[in-house]
Amino acid sequence: MWLQTQAPQHPESRLATAGSQEILNNSAQAACSAAGTLVSRVSRLPASLSSRHPTGMQGAWVLLLLLGLRLRLSLGVIPVEEEDPAFWNRQAAQALDTAKKLQPIQTAAKNLIIFLGDGMGVPTVTATRILKAQMDGKLGPETPLAMDHFPYLALSKTYNVDRQVPDSAGTATAYLCGVKANYQTIGVSAAARYNQCNTTRGNEVTSVMNRAKKAGKSVGVVTTTRVQHASPAGTYAHTVNRSWYSDADMPDEALKEGCQDIATQLISNMDIDVILGGGRKYMFPKGTPDPEYPNDASQNGTRVDQRNLVQEWLAKYQGAQYVWNRTALIQASQDPSVTHLMGLFEPADMKYEAQRDLTLDPSLTEMTEAALRVLSRNPSGFYLFVEGGRIDHGHHAGTAYLALTEATMFDDAIDKASQLTSEEDTLILVTADHSHVFSFGGYTLRGSSILGLAPSKASDGKAYTSILYGNGPGFALSQGSRPDVNESQSMDPAYKQQAAVPLSSETHGGEDVAVFARGPQAHLVHGVQEQTFVAHVMAFAACLEPYTACDLSPPATSTDSTNPGLTDAALPRPAAGSLSLQLLVGALLLLLSATH
Structure with a gap:
């Protein structure tokens, strides 16, 4: 009724x-x-x-x-026209007409961009669609995300060679290098064994980014995690242990056998033009005070070898610049003399979007635009990896609010890149490395908050949230049974949704993930594929190894390298009245929840 x-x-x-x-x-x-x-x-x-x-x-x-x-x-309001079958028939007919007119872009791609939503399984995509629309005052499920506008779609099988449910290291090797690998290993084939340094040499595999660099393109890495983390490391590193961020994290035996930490490989394995994310402390000598947290010893540099990797990187390039805050990033990205840009904005991972310092820390969208400004100056094109890495961290914490607000910013970055590049010469893929044991259900009313309660009680007479986790830190018992939950609790941004099995960290899910595509050769993204297919599509689209004889027409020249389709205005700056709706809602929720 x-x-x-x-x-x-x-x-x-x-x-x-x-x-x-x-x-x-x-x-x-x-x-x-x-x-x-x-x-x-x-x-x-x-x-x-x-x-x-x-x-x-x-x-x-x-x-x-x-x-x-x-x-x-x-x-929002449900339009009465939705009761009329003609509404749905007309909508479907329009979609069918669009599909019939869809023409594949058969030329080679000048530019390649891969957006990686870490842990962004299909349930997360759907929940993000609802939350993002509701933050804009709409009902939710009917309002498309930026990635939803991409015309081609496939499913990707995410398993590692040795694990049915994967991690981000082995999956990164698959979608970035085109070869499946073992759990917790990066940039090496499955012949390499986890934590066994002596199995590394001879089993290295080459990333598409490395091949793009060899072909004369500029390349960049952007992430909200530390730049040495598993996903971004897949573009440049070869390691049998994803946790070897600096030499301080490595066993003596591995160092003696000649294995390198991931931070060292970041500056030595290849010439990366743009590096943006977190991870400062792995680049500096042990005890070096952090510029943002000089009085916090836990944020100091960690390197036992006393190397200053940032200085070593700067010395390699005449036009290199290092920045550690948002203002310096904006200035450097707009300076035409800057050919190489490294921005490290936190000692380890960057802050969640909902907790970001708007003055010091750039958003993922801002980092993406800055990277495009620098990379687009190369007339031969570019390869860019962009990761929304903390979607995954929010899920591991069992805190859906953090995961989903990260995903909304990730979609904003996709939207920005789509605006600033041409579909005629730039292939953009959006995918995830794996899913999570995250779900939402409960027959909730259309338009009800994705973070709210189901409309009816469970069999135990208690309320439950629409969002639940299969396992994780949200498991709790109250007098031998699960606790009741009310609206104030479920809407708290720090609330951990209930989980069926107690774990300190929620786990990944093993189901297929989506691959969205637009641009040259995007039509090749179809069906259900191995995750390795993603790397091969990108390599083929740009005629990179092993597809240099791709027999594709030259890339379209719709993007002017002197003014590469980017906005002339400066990157957005925080000003009165410009606070994002998501952040304001989050702040108000935090304030309101303090009374409960």
Whole structure:
């Protein structure tokens, strides 16, 4: 039954509200209380936040959105036309017409971009679609993500050679090098054994990025994790242990046998033009104070060999520049004399998007645009790896809010790259390395918060959230049974969704992941493929080894290398009224949850 409310309605629409008078009455009472709390809390916002939060109607919408999220009421409306079969028939016919007109781009690709959502399984993609739309005041599932607009799609089988459920190291070797590998090994074939240094030599495999560099293209790595982490390391490193970030992390035996830590390989294995992410402490001598946290010894440099890898890297290139904060990144990326750019913005992984320092830390979107500015100056084209790496970390923590807000920023970066490059000469692939044991269900009402409760109770008489994990830190018992959960708890950004099995860290999932594609040769992305297929499609599209005899027409020249399709304006800077809706909602939720 659809309830009538006192809210004004469009004559041809209906509110997507809860399905019982009791829920509506309870929600109305809660709304009064929550509204009063919100008003008082917002009036007490710290100056650092209040000076940046939206005002006027935008601020009002944020408050309404927050109420809607907390009360499981949709702020969107379900159009009455959706009751008419003609609506759906017309929509499907339009999609069919678009598909019939779709023409593959048969030329070679000048530029290659791979976006890697670490841990972004299909359930995460769907939940991100809903959350991102709801943050914009819409119902959710009907509003496409940027990646949803890509015309070609496939599924990728993610297993490692020795594991049915994989890790990010072995999978990185597959989609970046085209060869499946063993669990926790990077850039080596399955003949190499985990943690056995002497099995490395002779079993190295070559990444597509390395092949692009040999072909004369500029190359770059962008990530929200440390740049020495498993996924980005797959573009340049060869190691039998993904955790060998610096020499301090390696056993003496491995060092004596000649194996190198990943940070050393970052600057020595190949000429990388752009390196952006976290991981400062692995680049500096042990005890070197961090520029951002000089009084925190735990953030100091870690290198036992006392090498300063940043200085060594700078000495290799006349136009090289190193930065460690957002302002310097913006300036360096716009300086035409900068040919090589390294930006390391945290000692280890970068902060979650919801917790990011807007002054010091660039967003993934900003790093992506900065990388494109530098790389696009090469008339021969470029290869760029971009990772939304902390989607995975949010899931491991059992905290869906963190994982999904990371994924919304990841999609924003995809949207930016799509705007700044031409589909005629740039192949963009979007995929994941693996999934997680993350799910959402419970017959929730359309428009209800993806982070909220299911509309009915479980068999034990207790409420449960739509989002649940198969295992992880969210497992808990209260007097021998699972605890009850209320709306205030489930909407807390720090809330860990309940899990069936207790683990300190939630695990990966083993199901296939999606591969989205647009640009030259994107039509080759089809069906169900081994994860190695991703690397081979990219190599073939740009006529790189082993496909130099690809017999493709030269790349389109729609991108002017002197003005490579990028915006003329400076990268966005934080200013009054420019705080993202996602961040403001997160901040308000954190403030509101403090009373519970």
